[in-house]
Amino acid sequence: MMKVEEKLFQNRYRVDAGRPHIRIKDESLCNDGCVSRACTVCCPAGCWSFEEGRIGLITDGCLECGACRVVCDTHGNVDWNYPRAGFGVLFKFG
Amino acid sequence: MTQNIEKFDVIVVGAGPAGNAAAYTLAKAGKKVLQLERGEYPGSKNVQGAILYADALEQLIPDFRDSAPLERQVIEQRLWVMEDESYVGATFRSDRFNQMPGNRYTIIRARFDKWFSEQVQKAGALVICEMTVIALLRDESGKVIGVEVDRKDGKIYADTVILADGVNSLVASRAGLRQDIKPAAVALAVKETVFLPRETVEARFNLKGSEGVVIEMLGSISQGMAGTAFLYTNKDSISVGIGCMLSDMKAQNTTPAELLEKLKTHPSVAPLIAGGETREYAAHLIPEGGYKALPGLYGEGWLLVGDSAGFVNAVHREGSNLAMISGRLAAETLLELGEKGLPSSAANLARYKARLEDSIVLKDLKKYRNIPETLDSQRQFLTDYPALLNDAAHEFFTVDGRDKASKEKAIFNAFRERRSLLGLLGDAYRLWRATR
Numbered sequence: 191m192m193k194v195e196e197k198l199f200q201n202r203y204r205v206d207a208g209r210p211h212i213r214i215k216d217e218s219l220c221n222d223g224c225v226s227r228a229c230t231v232c233c234p235a236g237c238w239s240f241e242e243g244r245i246g247l248i249t250d251g252c253l254e255c256g257a258c259r260v261v262c263d264t265h266g267n268v269d270w271n272y273p274r275a276g277f278g279v280l281f282k283f284g
Numbered sequence: 285m286t287q288n289i290e291k292f293d294v295i296v297v298g299a300g301p302a303g304n305a306a307a308y309t310l311a312k313a314g315k316k317v318l319q320l321e322r323g324e325y326p327g328s329k330n331v332q333g334a335i336l337y338a339d340a341l342e343q344l345i346p347d348f349r350d351s352a353p354l355e356r357q358v359i360e361q362r363l364w365v366m367e368d369e370s371y372v373g374a375t376f377r378s379d380r381f382n383q384m385p386g387n388r389y390t391i392i393r394a395r396f397d398k399w400f401s402e403q404v405q406k407a408g409a410l411v412i413c414e415m416t417v418i419a420l421l422r423d424e425s426g427k428v429i430g431v432e433v434d435r436k437d438g439k440i441y442a443d444t445v446i447l448a449d450g451v452n453s454l455v456a457s458r459a460g461l462r463q464d465i466k467p468a469a470v471a472l473a474v475k476e477t478v479f480l481p482r483e484t485v486e487a488r489f490n491l492k493g494s495e496g497v498v499i500e501m502l503g504s505i506s507q508g509m510a511g512t513a514f515l516y517t518n519k520d521s522i523s524v525g526i527g528c529m530l531s532d533m534k535a536q537n538t539t540p541a542e543l544l545e546k547l548k549t550h551p552s553v554a555p556l557i558a559g560g561e562t563r564e565y566a567a568h569l570i571p572e573g574g575y576k577a578l579p580g581l582y583g584e585g586w587l588l589v590g591d592s593a594g595f596v597n598a599v600h601r602e603g604s605n606l607a608m609i610s611g612r613l614a615a616e617t618l619l620e621l622g623e624k625g626l627p628s629s630a631a632n633l634a635r636y637k638a639r640l641e642d643s644i645v646l647k648d649l650k651k652y653r654n655i656p657e658t659l660d661s662q663r664q665f666l667t668d669y670p671a672l673l674n675d676a677a678h679e680f681f682t683v684d685g686r687d688k689a690s691k692e693k694a695i696f697n698a699f700r701e702r703r704s705l706l707g708l709l710g711d712a713y714r715l716w717r718a719t720r
Contacts, residue, residue, distance in 0.1 A: 191545045191549070192545055192548075192562065193541075194539070194541040194565075197476065197541060197562065197565035198565060200562055200563050200564050200565060201564055201565060201566075204324075226534065226535075228533075228534040231533065231534070231536070231537055231538070231539055232472065232530065232533045232534060232539075232540065233539075233540075234472065234474045234539070234540040234541060234567035235541075235567065236539065236541065253565075253566060253567040253568075254329060255472060255567040255568050255569050256451070256452040256465075256569050257472045257530060257533075257567070257569060259452075260464075260465055260466070260467055260470060260530055260569065261467055261530060261533075261534045263464075263466060263467060270454075271454070272322055272416050272454070274416070274434065275322050275414040275415050275416045275434055276324055276414040278329075279329070280323070280324055280328045280329075281327070281328055281329065281330065281331060281393070281394050281564065281566055282394055282563070282564055283392045283393070283394050283395075283477045283521075283563070283564045283566075284327055284328070284329075284330050284331045284332065284334075284392065284393035284394035284397070284564075284566060
């Protein structure tokens with residue numbers, strides 16, 4: 191079984207260091223107010239985690255699909271933007 | 285002041301199939317077109333399976349086959365209904381598909397979109413990459429009069445804005461032109477591009493030259509979710525992926541990456557990609573809500589085309605062709621208005637919808653308007669029937685000393701136990717009704 195990290199390793203990215211294009215509006219809502227945390231399951235790049243009672247988000251491997259934004263429809267807690275022009279994933283094949 | 289600023293006839297947001305079709309048609313007719321793309325190059329943010337249906341492109345560029353980067357001409361289509369260890373399949377292979385002009389091709393989108401964009405630029409459009417549209421500009425009456433981009437002094441004006449910015453269409457949602465997409469109206473697909481020597485691809489799929497095979501799969505691989513998987517042959521690679529409705533993904537615990545791994549290790553799939561090297565992993569949302577989930581398609585000074593309008597026929601796996609058709613129809617609508625000297629008002633742009641209704645875009649979406657609901661509420665089509673079919677095939681093809689009449693009876697009883705007689709009849713009716 192190939193891990194998601196191994197899959198992402200094949201991709202080309204230009205990471206906008208220190209400027210994540212996705213932000214959590216209110217982390218306490220994820221930690222205490224959300225039951226499903228569907229983002230942690232649905233994200234195809236494994237950007238979202240929930241460990242030791244805390245939500246985590248690292249956008250470096252993001253495939254820019256938008257799934258996390260759409261699955262958070264009940265809370266609307268995902269501030270999702272495209273990366274700055276030129277940054278983010280650069281598909282070689284697409 | 286605005287009189288002194290350069291103004292375009294049309295701004296097209298996005299350089300995918302819909303945006304390219306629109307920009308190409310308009311530029312070719314002599315309109316002053318600006319096309320904006322957020323990626324490093326057209327295609328760098330775009331993802332598809334991918335199959336190209338020739339007809340929609342042929343309408344725009346009749347001789348596209350001479351220069352477009354096509355992978356393989358599809359001569360064989362397989363449909364697999366899967367269980368964990370098996371599949372029951374249907375195959376259609378025809379040498380007629382080898383005749384020119386070809387009807388369907390596999391493509392690699394990053395390469396194809398780059399080529400398509402070159403044609404757009406040759407036609408005379410100004411294409412700017414690495415520029416993201418962040419908002420629409422409106423006049424006092426609310427009419428869209430341009431876009432704002434992520435640059436200093438980034439206001440650009442045009443008579444009409446065509447939004448071809450893809451499934452997420454942040455600009456349109458934020459401007460209130462459409463509602464944001466809902467989990468039940470969108471599928472999440474993940475895909476790997478797995479490289480193999482060309483001869484290996486051809487040997488494994490019984491192909492010669494530029495012939496290609498596509499396989500569509502459904503059944504246990506989607507783990508009860510509404511979804512399908514695919515495997516497409518490219519020249520020296522294989523695209524393998526799976527997509528499920530996001531509302532279903534939300535309600536279970538398997539990640540998309542794990543689903544894809546399970547598909548790749550299925551005993552019928554694994555040998556086809558064995559020894560291959562994965563060189564890219566991609567994900568994309570597909571607007572599969574169909575006819576009933578369509579947003580408003582036009583308004584004062586703006587039009588939606590392609591994925592941002594939700595033009596995907598999930599049953600027939602058509603999307604990029606509908607994108608190209610809708611892009612062309614949007615452009616032709618504007619050309620008609622231009623000839624008649626009419627402004628891009630909502631009332632005039634209603635002609636765009638009339639054109640769509642007269643094309644396969646809305647005709648086909650309308651035909652399948654009940655499919656998303658049927659599949660959502662009638663899970664037996666995705667769970668029970670694939671299992672029953674595979675069990676029936678096992679029973680039927682195992683010679684074990686039991687007589688054939690008993691075997692037939694066992695198969696029939698299995699169907700009746702799982703769905704009941706009335707259930708079977710009802711299912712036949714529901715399937716017929718959903719597709720008429």
